[in-house]
Every structure is written in structure tokens, then in C-alpha cells.
Amino acid sequence: MAYDHRSIEAHWQRYWDEHDTFRARRREGRPKLYILDMFPYPSGAGLHVGHPEGYTATDIVARYSRMKDIDVLHPMGWDAFGLPAEQYALQTGTHPAVTTQKNIATFKRQLKSLGFSYDWSREVDTTDPNYVRWTQWIFLQLFKKGLAFQDLVTVNWCPLLGTVLANEEVIDGKSERGQHPVERRPLRQWMLRITEYADRLESDLEGLDWPRGTLLMQKEWIGRSEGATVTFRIQGHPESFEVFTTRPDTLFGATYCVLAPEHPLIQTIVTDAERSAVTAYVAKAKNRAERDRAASKQKTGVFTGAYALNPVDDKPVPIWIADYVLMSYGTGAIMAVPGHDGRDWEFAKAFGLPIVEVVKGGNVSEAAYTDSEDGELIHSGLLDGLKPPAAKLRILAFLEERGLGTKKVQYKLRDWVFSRQRYWGEPFPIYFPVTTDGDPRTCAHTVHFDQPIAVEESELPLRLPDLEDFKPGDDPAGPLARAVDWRFFQKDGKWFARETNTMPQWAGSCWYYLRFVDPTNASAGWSPEAAKEWLPVDLYVGGAEHAVLHLLYARFWHKALFDLGFVSEPEPFKRLVHQGLILGEDGEKMSKSRGNVINPDDIVKAHGADVVRLYEMFMGPLEAVKPWQSTQIQGVVRFRDRAFTVGSRTTTDSIDAATQRLVHKTIKKVGEDIDRLAFNTAISALMVLVNHLQPQDPVPKEAARALALLVSPFAPHLGEELWSRLGHAQTLAYEPWPTFDPALVTEDTIELGVQVNGKTRGTVRLQKDADADVARALAEADGEVIRFLAGKEVKKFIYVPGRIINFVVG
RNA sequence: GCCGAAGUGGCGGAAUGGUAGACGCGGCGGAUUCAAAAUCCGUUGUCAGCGAUGGCGUGUCGGUUCAAGUCCGACCUUCGGUACCA
Numbered sequence: 001m002a003y004d005h006r007s008i009e010a011h012w013q014r015y016w017d018e019h020d021t022f023r024a025r026r027r028e029g030r031p032k033l034y035i036l037d038m039f040p041y042p043s044g045a046g047l048h049v050g051h052p053e054g055y056t057a058t059d060i061v062a063r064y065s066r067m068k069d070i071d072v073l074h075p076m077g078w079d080a081f082g083l084p085a086e087q088y089a090l091q092t093g094t095h096p097a098v099t100t101q102k103n104i105a106t107f108k109r110q111l112k113s114l115g116f117s118y119d120w121s122r123e124v125d126t127t128d129p130n131y132v133r134w135t136q137w138i139f140l141q142l143f144k145k146g147l148a149f150q151d152l153v154t155v156n157w158c159p160l161l162g163t164v165l166a167n168e169e170v171i172d173g174k175s176e177r178g179q180h181p182v183e184r185r186p187l188r189q190w191m192l193r194i195t196e197y198a199d200r201l202e203s204d205l206e207g208l209d210w211p212r213g214t215l216l217m218q219k220e221w222i223g224r225s226e227g228a229t230v231t232f233r234i235q236g237h238p239e240s241f242e243v244f245t246t247r248p249d250t251l252f253g254a255t256y257c258v259l260a261p262e263h264p265l266i267q268t269i270v271t272d273a274e275r276s277a278v279t280a281y282v283a284k285a286k287n288r289a290e291r292d293r294a295a296s297k298q299k300t301g302v303f304t305g306a307y308a309l310n311p312v313d314d315k316p317v318p319i320w321i322a323d324y325v326l327m328s329y330g331t332g333a334i335m336a337v338p339g340h341d342g343r344d345w346e347f348a349k350a351f352g353l354p355i356v357e358v359v360k361g362g363n364v365s366e367a368a369y370t371d372s373e374d375g376e377l378i379h380s381g382l383l384d385g386l387k388p389p390a391a392k393l394r395i396l397a398f399l400e401e402r403g404l405g406t407k408k409v410q411y412k413l414r415d416w417v418f419s420r421q422r423y424w425g426e427p428f429p430i431y432f433p434v435t436t437d438g439d440p441r442t443c444a445h446t447v448h449f450d451q452p453i454a455v456e457e458s459e460l461p462l463r464l465p466d467l468e469d470f471k472p473g474d475d476p477a478g479p480l481a482r483a484v485d486w487r488f489f490q491k492d493g494k495w496f497a498r499e500t501n502t503m504p505q506w507a508g509s510c511w512y513y514l515r516f517v518d519p520t521n522a523s524a525g526w527s528p529e530a531a532k533e534w535l536p537v538d539l540y541v542g543g544a545e546h547a548v549l550h551l552l553y554a555r556f557w558h559k560a561l562f563d564l565g566f567v568s569e570p571e572p573f574k575r576l577v578h579q580g581l582i583l584g585e586d587g588e589k590m591s592k593s594r595g596n597v598i599n600p601d602d603i604v605k606a607h608g609a610d611v612v613r614l615y616e617m618f619m620g621p622l623e624a625v626k627p628w629q630s631t632q633i634q635g636v637v638r639f640r641d642r643a644f645t646v647g648s649r650t651t652t653d654s655i656d657a658a659t660q661r662l663v664h665k666t667i668k669k670v671g672e673d674i675d676r677l678a679f680n681t682a683i684s685a686l687m688v689l690v691n692h693l694q695p696q697d698p699v700p701k702e703a704a705r706a707l708a709l710l711v712s713p714f715a716p717h718l719g720e721e722l723w724s725r726l727g728h729a730q731t732l733a734y735e736p737w738p739t740f741d742p743a744l745v746t747e748d749t750i751e752l753g754v755q756v757n758g759k760t761r762g763t764v765r766l767q768k769d770a771d772a773d774v775a776r777a778l779a780e781a782d783g784e785v786i787r788f789l790a791g792k793e794v795k796k797f798i799y800v801p802g803r804i805i806n807f808v809v810g
Numbered sequence: 811g812c813c814g815a816a817g818u819g820g821c822g823g824a825a826u827g828g829u830a831g832a833c834g835c836g837g838c839g840g841a842u843u844c845a846a847a848a849u850c851c852g853u854u855g856u857c858a859g860c861g862a863u864g865g866c867g868u869g870u871c872g873g874u875u876c877a878a879g880u881c882c883g884a885c886c887u888u889c890g891g892u893a894c895c896a
Contacts (some may be wrong), residue, residue, distance in 0.1 A: 041896065083895065155894075166894040213814045217891070220813050291892060295811050324811085328893095343811085413893095420894065505896060544890055547814075552893095580816095581890075589889090618834070620823055625816075625889060632822060635834045638849095681824070684833035691833095694850085753829030758877045760829045784863095798876050804828040808876050 003644045005608030009717040013115060021733050022117040024073045026533045032071040034534045035062045036513055036573075038542025038550075039077045039124075041505075042103035043084055047110040048590070049598045049616070049628060054541045054579040056613045056714075057622050057677060059116045061539060063713040064674050066117075067737040073534050074117060075516040077124035078104050082505045086424040089470045096424040096470070100127055110601060114609045115716050117733070122519045126508030131515060133461035134525035135507050136429040138557065140454050141564055143430070147193045150449060153417050154262075156289065157185040162472040164421055167289045184286050187476055188449060190419035190428065190501060194556045198222050198411045200570075201555055209575040211623070214547040221548045223412025228396055230335060230405040232257060232308040234269055235316050241265055241308070244330035244410050247340060247372060248399070249391035252380035253358035254335040255348065256318045257308045258301065261285035262327040269319065271305025278302055278321060285323040293323040299347045310335075311404040312381065312395075322347060330410055339364040359388060416553065418504060421478035423470045425502030429455035429462045434488065434495040441484040447497045462498075478502065509550055510557040513537050513572060528568070536569045544578035551576070577677060580625040582616070587627045598628050607637050610715035614640060617679035617714060639687050640718060646693045647707050647722040655700035662692050663706050664744040670710045671737065679714065686711055701726075706738050754779045755806040756788040764805070772799045779805045 016022060026032060035058045040051055062074040078100075085096035085103075104125065111118070124131055142148045156165040160180035164187070169176045194201075202222045205215050227246035234240060243257065259266060261282045270278045281302040285293070301322030308319050317335075324343055325334050338348035338355040345368035348355050355364050360376045362369025369375065377383040382398065383391040399405030419428070430452045436445035455462055465486035467479060475481050480500035487498050511525070518530035551573070558572040583589055584596025591597065603612045614636040620626040655663075666689045673682035689707065693699055704726060712719025712732055723732040747768065752775070754762045762784040766775060776797055779785055789807060796808035 038896095079896080164894060167892080168895070211815090213890095217814050221891090221893085223813095291811095293811095294892080417894070422894090504894070509896080543896090544815080546891095546896075548891065549893065550896070578815095578890095583889090618822085623815090624823090626822070629822060629835075632835050635822095639834085641849095680822095681833080684824075687833055751829080755829080755877070758828095758875095763829065796876060798828090800828065802828095804877075806828080806876055 003641050003718075005610065005717070008721050009113075009115065009609050012717045012720045013112060015720070015731065016115075016117070016733075019731065020121075021731055022074070022119050023121060024071070024075070024119045026071050030069070030071050032073070032534060033061075033065050033538045034073045034513075034517075034536070035065070035539045036074075036516070036537045036541070037076065038540070038546065039079050039509070039512060040107060041079045041082055041084075042100065042107045044088060044099065044103055045592070045597075046103075046106050047600050049600050050543070050579075050582050050590075051111075052114055052600055052612055053582055053616045053622070054543070055111070055114070055116055056616055057577075057579060057679065058539065058541050059613075059716075060617070060674060060679060060713040061677070062117050063716060063733065064671075064737065066733055067709070067713075067735060069734075069736070073122075073516065074119060075122040075124075075519075076111065076116070076118040076120070077122075077512055077516070078107070078126065079505065079509050079512070080104065080125050080127040081425050081503075081508055083422070083424070086422055086470055089424070093468075095466070097127065113604050114600070114612060117716070122516050124512055124515050124519050126512065129461045129463055130522070131508070132426050132463075134515065135426050135503070135511070136455075136460050136462060137457060137525060138511060138561070139426075139503070139507070140429055140457060140460075141566075142192060142557075142560055143452075143454055145560065145564065147196065147560060148418070149191055149193065150188055150452065151191050151415075152186040153189045153191070154184050155187050155189070155417075156182050157187065157476065158182045162475075164476070167291050170289050172292075173287045173289075182287065185476075187421075189417050190499075192416040192418045192556070194416045194553070195411060195413055197556050197559050198224065198413045200559060201413075201552065204555075204559075204571055208571060208573070210573075211544075211547075211576065211578060214544070214551070214576065214578070217547050218552055221413065221552065223410075225410050225412075227408055227410060228392075228399065228405050229331065229408045230311060230399060231403075232311065232333075232335065234265075234319070235307040235309055237269055237306070239265060239268060241333050242331045243333045243335045244408060245335055245337075246410075247337060247388075247392075248395045248405065249372075249377065249380075249383065249386075249388045250337040250340045250358050251310065251312050251335065251395055252377075252383065253337040253339045253356045254310055254317060255338060255354045255356055256320055256336045258320045258322045258325045258334050258336055258347070259304070260325040260327040260332040261321055261323050263321070263332050266304065266321060269304055269306035274303055274305035278304055281321060285321075288323060290326060290328070293326070299324060299343070299350045301347060301351060303351075311399065311402070318353070320347075320351070328414055329412060338368065340368055340370055342368045342370060344368070358383075416556075418507075419499075419501035420504050421472060421476055421500075422502055423464070423467060423479045425504065426507055427462050427464055427480065427502055428499035429460060430499040431455065431489075431496045432499070434497045436495055440488045440495050440497065445495070445497075452499075453496070464502075506550065506553050510554045511561075513540075513554075514561075514567070525566075528566070531567055535567060536571060537573045538575060540573040540576045541579060543581070547578070578623055580621070580623050582619070583625065583627040585628050585630065590628075598630075603633065607633060608640070608717070610640055610718050611636055614683060614715055618683045620680055622677050622679060636683075639683075639690065640715060642694065643686070643690045643707060643711060643715075644718060644722065646690055646696075646699055647704050647711075648725045649696075649704070650698040651701035651704050651726070652698040653701055655702050659692065659696070659700055659703055661744050661747075662689060663700075663703050664740040666710065667706060667738045667740040668745050671740075674713065683714060686714070708732065709735060709738050750802065752802075753804055754782055754785050755804060756785060757808060758806060761785050761788050769801055772797075775799045775801075775805055779807070 037055050037058050062072050065072050080100045085099045089096045156170050158175045170182050225246050228248040229242045231240050301320050304319045306319045307316035336344040338344040339357045357364040358380050372388050377386045377391045433448045434440050434445050465483035477500045514526050517534040518526035561567050562570050615633050666685050669685040670682045708722035750768050751763050751765050753760045762782040764778040792809040795810050798806040
């Protein structure tokens with residue numbers, strides 16, 4: 001009897017819907033699990049095979065946990081603001097809201113067709129005014145707390161496209177789209193003071209059950225480093241400049257200084273002889289994206305003609321300009337110690353600058369010696385003979401005494417540029433006073449950006465105006481600036497102007513996990529009770545591309561909300577796992593242009609949802625990057641069909657010992673594998689069970705029951721179908737997960753490898769806990785082993801019960 | 811450049827420092843069939859050998875260990891991130 005996946009899967013999906021099977025419920029005193037997926041951006045392309053990968057993984061854990069009588073919150077929603085909808089609107093004139101709703105409908109249909117056990121009553125949409133309202137509300141809390149402020153930020157401005165571009169959209173100073181020139185230009189932006197949380201964002205990483213690499217990346221991104229600022233006076237000028245260094249101990253080895261091309265002192269100190277070269281270099285560097293600058297192997301730079309005075313000995317050192325020094329880190333100026341810093345060394349080599357050794361231990365004519373713990377200071381006056389850590393303390397004391405430097409903790413983390421000059425985002429709930437002679441919509445006017453005013457919380461949400469034209473235009477204020485009737489309003493006879501920037505897509509995704517605990521609350525983003533019931537998120541699964549930005553931004557918001565008393569846990573996501581990228585059949589990243597995109601709909605149609613789920617979980621470890629292979633699908637189709645055939649046979653109460661052992665071993669293995677998210681090996685164990693049962697007809701009832709229950713988290717439609725065929729009227733979603741008898745999962749006798757000098761030469765079968773003499777006697781009797789031991793002296797005999805026997809012979 | 815991850819048969823992969831290659835795909839052989847598909851059974855790292863069996867094998871080079879895919883060091887390659895794609 002063939003398995004008709006179409007009707008069976010449709011039947012069970014209808015059943016779950018009608019019975020509200022997966023509605024989250026919280027019972028007093030029960031354990032809970034909040035299992036969260038990174039919610040998708042509902043793109044026009046529809047679901048990608050990468051989505052069901054992570055979503056199946058969490059669904060397996062959710063279904064398994066319900067069967068273990070744990071209260072489960074497993075929600076889904078839409079991260080629906082964003083650029084593609086706006087760009088589509090630009091091309092077609094369709095309002096982004098329309099496109100977005102259409103795409104959401106498609107995504108929802110697709111996700112439902114895969115049988116995920118979401119509590120759909122909690123669905124959220126970041127563009128829904130009822131959601132935007134609370135995004136804006138959180139922004140206002142940040143604003144009132146002084147964490148949101150405005151600043152001038154240098155951005156990639158493309159005058160022809162009329163828009164700000166991401167670094168990756170700028171290639172060699174030209175826009176990726178259209179090859180138009182791009183200039184670096186300061187623009188008024190809203191910023192969030194994430195740097196205020198740098199310390200805690202770093203220290204609280206400890207104790208999170210996250211991938212080690214992700215923790216390291218966040219730590220590195222925050223980039224805490226302890227060092228000092230040192231003041232350098234400039235020869236023949238009243239001005240001085242500060243540098244930040246992590247190695248003040250090497251100050252005697254500073255043979256030149258470097259300013260970032262944007263450094264404000266450049267025009268003051270440059271000599272006439274060097275002026276034209278400097279101006280040309282600065283102009284060129286100015287329009288290079290920071291990433292280009294940091295990535296280039298070849299160091300470039302130019303001499304200013306000016307000299308700085310080393311504070312330790314007043315010796316003049318040349319001041320250079322180079323784009324490997326970034327204005328956005330530290331003070332935008334460095335003291336260069338080529339003997340003990342790799343980049344300074346390369347620069348000095350390239351420009352023939354002197355390299356002085358001040359820490360013994362390496363060979364500075366070959367490479368910089370960068371060890372900051374070991375070595376001995378030389379050529380360093382008062383520091384001579386010290387080790388670097390001691391030298392640091394000594395020089396700091398010296399500098400502080402003279403007011404020439406001080407201890408300083410520096411972070412790489414920068415404040416977060418939080419505004420975008422786009423249409424399809426949350427409007428800022430902020431307005432400004434306007435000075436005008438008449439009606440600012442038609443008359444000349446001045447907007448006082450330095451006096452931002454918060455919109456009353458009771459007036460939220462502040463909705464987007466309806467626009468016909470979403471083009472950015474030539475006004476860097478963004479498209480909302482053209483909605484003059486929305487932008488300008490009168491209050492108490494005075495004119496005001498709304499902020500016309502919008503928030504970035506991050507805003508909505510920074511707190512959606514909070515909304516899920518209380519999604520329909522109309523008087524708050526969430527209630528403290530609901531938050532206590534479900535937070536923190538126990539398992540969060542999503543792509544590694546979010547390792548830093550999204551996960552750091554969300555942690556930052558969470559901590560700010562924690563400080564304000566709106567949540568009671570300092571961290572939002574307890575356990576984090578990244579699913580690996582699924583590549584195309586050609587081993588390349590899936591993309592429309594390569595034509596290697598697999599549409600999950602096609603696989604569902606041809607083979608069923610359970611097959612998509614089983615295949616994606618069987619492909620390999622969840623976290624591994626792995627290529628799609630259509631030919632492999634056949635394997636899980638066979639498994640699914642065979643499991644159905646075997647599981648729907650008539651059953652018998654009798655069971656042979658070997659089958660019983662295997663059933664119990666499988667229960668153990670599948671449970672343990674789900675716990676460690678090793679779904680590929682869990683499915684493999686289920687295949688072994690089914691293969692074992694294949695020749696048995698009738699099939700033992702105990703085995704058939706276990707099969708239906710164990711397979712159900714992976715292939716829920718199949719599981720339910722088998723369960724109902726076993727005579728059950730109810731769903732198995734809350735059926736207790738089967739337990740195993742420990743006595744039945746261990747063998748009495750085992751086969752053990754016998755090695756001679758570490759090479760396996762034979763095997764012996766013995767009691768699991770046999771003692772060494774018995775093991776040795778058995779091993780020495782093995783035909784192969786005899787040959788390899790013949791005529792040799794056994795120097796050592798190693799027996800690790802249950803593991804190995806090894807003869808070391810001479 | 812910097813930060814992070816990964817390299818195992820023809821392919822996807824398995825393996826608490828302990829018999830490398832579970833499970834699956836593909837291949838080969840067989841059963842079934844008028845024939846095929848589907849299904850079922852067997853076999854399959856590689857080289858040498860009729861065979862028993864032996865040599866070689868987890869990106870490269872070196873090290874630790876009775877024993878290394880696994881631990882340590884250096885390197886190579888691929889992938890992710892690099893702050894306005896999210």
C-alpha cells in the first residue's frame with residue numbers, strides 16, 4: 001500500500017489547526033522551554049531551503065519537549081520592514097505594505113505546508129502598527145535615558161542614486177548599482193549609545209551557552225583593550241595630539257607617528273613642500289570605504305613634513321598620514337613602533353623608516369617582535385631591564401606625573417548608526433521646533449535639529465504617511481521629507497517638523513522575542529508576568545551571519561530594558577545554535593544568478609513535507625555548511641515509505657530479544673541525539689530500526705509504538721498516521737516520550753579490537769567487564785595476533801575494558 | 811588585512827584520545843517481472859594478490875601518546891562576518 005503523502009499530510013495539518021494542538025500553555029510549576037527561530041524576512045522569492053533547516057531543528061526539539069511534558073513556546077513571525085520591498089515599490093509603484101502582506105501570505109502557506117508546530121495565534125509582523133507602536137515606545141525609553149542622540153556621521157553618499165550606500169554596495173568608490181561615483185559625506189544621524197554597554201556586553205558573554213566562535217567574535221567586535229593615551233607635542237606648533245596605544249612600554253621605539261587622513265590637525269601642520277601630495281592623498285583616502293582601507297595589503301601613506309616630539313625624550317619623529325589608521329578607532333592617531341607592531345613594521349619597511357628594537361626577544365630586522373609578556377626592555381632609559389608588563393606600569397606613572405598620558409580602556413565597538421534615509425521603516429517618534437515666516441510647507445524655514453522632542457507615548461504609533469513615490473531623491477533627509485503634510489504640523493500655534501529618517505530593519509528584530517510572550521497586549525509591549533513566564537529564550541537557532549550584529553544589538557536593547565526594569569533577566573538568549581548554510585548542488589552558494597536555487601515547495605509537492613524535513617536533517621550536522629543533493633532525497637523517501645509499511649503492519653505482543661534490545665537502544669540514542677541536536681545520527685538510528693523490522697510480519701507491538709513516537713518529531717505526519725493506525729484517536733503530540741530499560745541497552749559480551757604496536761590486528765569477543773588476565777589470554781590466542789607477537793618480546797600490555805587491547809612489542 | 815568556522819571513500823556524512831568509514835546516495839551482482847520502474851536480498855575505501863592476506867589511507871609538514879580524524883605547533887585551501895543586506 002503506497003503512502004499518499006498529499007492526503008495524509010493535508011489531513012494532519014488540518015487536524016492540528018482544528019484542534020489548536022500547538023497553542024502554548026504555561027502550567028504552574030512545570031518546566032518550560034522557549035524555542036525560537038530567527039524570524040524570516042518575507043522576500044518575494046518565497047521560502048528558501050535554508051529556512052526549513054533551522055526551523056525543522058527547532059520543531060523537532062519543540063515536539064520532543066512537549067512529549068516530555070514540558071511547556072513549550074514556539075512562535076513565528078515576520079521581519080517585514082526592509083530594503084527589497086522598498087526597491088520593488090520603486091520599480092512597480094506597488095506600496096511596500098501591499099507587497100509585504102502578499103509575501104507574508106506566501107511564507108505562511110509554505111511554513112504551514114511543512115507541518116511546523118508553531119503557535120500561530122502569536123504571529124507577529126514588525127510592520128503592523130500594533131507592533132511598530134512598541135518599537136517606537138522602546139526607542140523613546142532609550143531616548144529618555146540618553147541612549148539615543150544625534151551626530152554627524154560620515155556615510156557613503158551617492159548623489160546620482162540619491163541614497164546612502166552600505167560599504168558592500170560600494171566597489172572601488174563606485175556604486176555597485178549603476179557604477180555611479182560615491183562620496184564620503186557627513187550626515188545628521190540618530191545614534192544609539194551601545195558603547196555605554198560595552199563592558200557588560202563583553203562580561204556577560206560568560207555563562208552563555210553559545211558557539212565558542214560566536215562568543216569570540218562578539219568579544220573581538222567589542223574589542224576591549226587596555227592601554228594608554230599619550231600626548232605628542234608638535235615641533236614648531238602650539239598644538240599637540242593624542243595617540244592611543246596598548247604598548248606604552250615601547251614608547252622609546254616610536255620612530256614615527258601616523259594620523260588618519262580625516263585627522264583635523266592635518267591642514268594645520270602640513271608644510272608647504274608636502275601640501276599638494278598630502279591634499280591628493282587625503283582626497284583619495286577619503287572616498288575609500290573603510291573595509292577597503294583595512295583590507296589592502298599594500299600600505300600607502302604620505303609624509304606631512306611635520307615632526308612630533310616623543311614625550312619621553314623630546315626627540316622629533318616624523319608625522320605621516322596613512323589610511324591604515326582609522327579616525328573611528330582610538331584617537332585617529334598612533335605612535336608607530338615598527339620594531340614591535342606588525343602593521344607599523346610593514347609600513348616602515350615600505351617607506352624606509354627606522355626600526356628600533358626596544359624589547360629583546362626577536363629579530364626586528366626580520367619581523368616585528370610582538371610578544372607583550374616576555375622579553376627585556378632595552379634602549380629605553382628608565383625602562384631598561386624590565387619586562388613589558390612592568391615597563392607599562394613604570395612608563396604610565398612617568399607619563400601621568402607629567403600630564404603627558406594616562407591609562408585608558410579603549411573599545412573597538414562604535415556607537416550604532418540607527419537612522420536610515422528610507423521609506424519602509426519605523427518613523428522616529430521625534431519632532432523638532434521650526435522657525436518660519438509663514439507655512440513651512442511652502443515658505444522658507446529652519447528646523448532646529450538640536451532640540452528634539454519626543455512624541456507622547458499615548459500618540460503612538462506614529463504611522464508612515466502614504467507616499468506615491470518612494471524614491472530617495474536628492475534630499476539626504478529621505479523620502480519622508482517630501483510628505484510635507486505629514487512632516488509639518490502645528491501645536492499651540494507653533495510649527496514643528498517630524499523626523500524624516502526611519503529606523504533600520506534591526507529595530508524590529510531587536511525585541512520580537514519579547515512580543516511573542518504577550519503578542520496581543522494593547523497596553524504594553526509585554527507584561528512583566530508574561531515575560532517571567534517564558535523568558536529567557538532557552539534555544540535560539542539562526543544563521544551564523546548574525547553572529548555579531550543582530551545578536552549584539554538585541555543584547556544591547558535587552559540590557560537597556562533590564563536596567564529600566566522591563567525585563568528581569570540580563571540576557572535574552574540562553575542557548576544559541578547556528579544552522580549551517582545549504583549550498584546549491586554545484587557546491588556554490590544558492591543564488592538566482594547562478595540558477596542553482598532549490599524551492600522547498602517543489603520537494604513538498606513531489607515527496608511531501610516529511611521528506612523535506614527528514615532530508616534536511618539527514619544531510620549532515622545542523623551546524624555544518626553542506627551542499628544540496630537531489631539524489632540523496634531518494635534515501636529518505638525510501639525510509640519514510642519503509643517506515644510506513646513496517647509501522648502499519650498487523651502487530652503482535654511477542655517480541656524477540658534482539659528486537660527488544662534494539663528498540664530500547666534506539667529510544668536511548670534518539671533521545672540523546674535530540675538533546676545534542678544531532679538529528680542526522682538520530683535519523684540514522686531510526687533507519688537501523690526500520691531495516692531490522694523490515695523482515696518481520698507481523699511486527700512486535702512494542703516496536704511499532706516506539707517507531708511511531710520516535711519518528712514523530714522528525715516526520716510528524718508519518719508519526720501521527722502510524723499512531724492512529726495503531727488505534728489511537730488522539731494526536732501523539734502530548735503522548736509521553738518512550739523510556740528505555742537501561743538493562744536492555746548494554747550488551748554482556750562485546751567485540752574488542754586487539755592492537756599490536758597501535759595497529760589493529762584482530763578482534764576478540766569477551767565479557768564486557770572481563771579482567772586483564774582473561775583479556776590478555778583471549779587476545780594472545782587470536783590467530784592474527786599470534787603471528788605479530790611471534791618471536792617478539794611484549795614490553796607493555798594495555799587493556800582498557802570496553803575500549804581496546806594493545807601489545808607493545810620490541 | 812582583521813575576527814570566526816571547516817577540510818574523512820566516487821558523493822553526503824559517522825566516530826566520549828581506543829577496531830576509521832555507522833547511516834544514506836551511487837556502483838556492481840542477484841531475486842521478482844513478458845520487459846521495465848518500484849520493491850527486496852547481497853556486495854562495495856584504495857593499491858597489490860586467484861586467494862589467505864598484506865601495504866597505504868581522515869588537507870600539508872612536524873610534535874605529544876602504548877594509541878591521533880580527534881590533542882599541540884606551523885602552513886595551505888574553502889566558507890561566514892567586517893558595522894547602511896539582515
